[in-house]
Amino acid sequence: MKTYVFLMLTYVATTTEGANILITFEAPRRSHQIWISNVVEQLLERKHNVTMAIPFPDTLARIKAKVRESIDEVTAEHENYTSIALEGIITYHKHFDQRQLIHSGLVGSLKTSHRYNYDICDRVYRSKGFQRLWSYPDSFKFDLIIVDVSLGQCLYPLIKKFGGAQVVGFSPSSLNPYLSSVFGSDDQSAYIPSRHxxxxxxxxxxxxxxxxxxxxxxxxxxxNWELKSIENLAEKHLQEEFNFEELQRSVSLLLVNYNPLLNRAQLLPPNIVPVAGLHLKRPEELPSVLAMILNKAFLGVVFVSLGTDIQPEILCHADTKTIANALGRLVQKTVIWKNRTINTDLPENIVVHAWMPQNELLAHANTKLLITTGGLLSIQEAIVHGIPVIGLPITEDHRENMKIITENKLGLQLDVTNLTEDLIYDSVTTVLNNPVFKDNMDTFSLKFKAQLENPVVKAVRWIEYLLRYNDTSFLSPSTRYVSSFSAKSFDVELFIFVVLLFAIFSIARACLSCLKLIYRYRNRTQVKVKSQ
Structure with missing residues (x-):
């Protein structure tokens, strides 16, 4: 008992000391901000000094307001919080044509993704926010860097800049084979399908x-291509040599939005920590006007949200009108549509607003259906609240997420390139009227919520473990530090194959020699017989 108390006191003492933590990502995607926000809150509450360098400075005040009592207090920088805006990235993202993601195959998808990542990194290095970080004096130290590794690698130079810091990676997206391999996982091509x-x-x-x-x-x-090209871009902008492959290996831990219930069971090395649902939180009170609309919708609400990262313009005017007309036929249902650019006449049962509190809407008892692109965060929120889904996937990640929905009969998927009014109406009424979808989602919800450990608690526990002991290298499998040829034992298998081939060749040659001897012996015997 005394030992237990001593250990608890030691833990409290070590975790109450504020560490300098840099949390950064370059992705101009609100979902990445939303996913990590609960961790930010917890680190601030535990008196750590947090610096956030991201493309969304306006969101930081709202995060911090939940830790501080007054919104007025968050307008100034506090002793344990600093915000740095990586400006210019959002503007590029708004003008990027996301429609090319719909039809792209493997090569097209990788080329589009690379061009997007490269251009984002170029704007990161040019931004005043990044230059501010880069100009920090050499004497300044971060104890820990938490960096998004799901999009690109352009923030890797900060790992070298603050070389004494431990590094944790995070990914709000599902765990894909590439990211899994980077952190030393075995090849899983035999049972995990490629998202492409x-x-x-x-x-x-x-x-x-x-x-x-x-x-x-x-x-x-x-x-071999993308990592090197962004490395060259960093060297060009920052006038310094980098080894991105080595910096990548210095990311000792990965917090990933993975749950085998949603993302297919796979073998994970101990340096990959699954924290699915990290963004989930208890629903707050709805705004009064929205609460009044939902409370009066006794026959049910259909919520349409294409996510935080997909441009509403990705649907042409004709598609938007088709969806509106189909939903307008649900005269007994109220349709709430999150959309900031819709410019068509809408049926009376459709309410449109630029922003909606999605978690709170899905938690309302009258909400019956979510129509979404299939982003993982939206899927997880729908599952938690037991709301069936209709998906209009745009990217490979969306399609992979929707496979789980359709395979488990939690909803239906439509092809965004082939939308008709009747198809949309029939799909919506099928999901609403067939109790199988709702029953399956309720069962799925219970399984998902029955996690052994709260994901936020788990993530913070690992972060503070790394801060206390300054090392998690023992969690990384040695496959991270050798070539994939050796890591997968291809060299051993090739050696065995060559040996077997040589043995087969030797045996075959010996057998052939024996046959020749036998043939010669028989010929000689026949000649002797004939001569007699």
């Missing part, structure tokens, strides 16, 4: 072969 392939059945050999080649191509492209 559609309708692949890994029970069949040629599908597994295609899946294997696709994953290898993506890995080689990203590690």
């Amino acid at each position: 392939l559609r309708d692949v059945d890994l029970r069949f050999f040629f599908d597994r072969l295609l899946n294997y080649l696709t994953n290898k191509f993506e890995y080689v492209f990203k590690q």
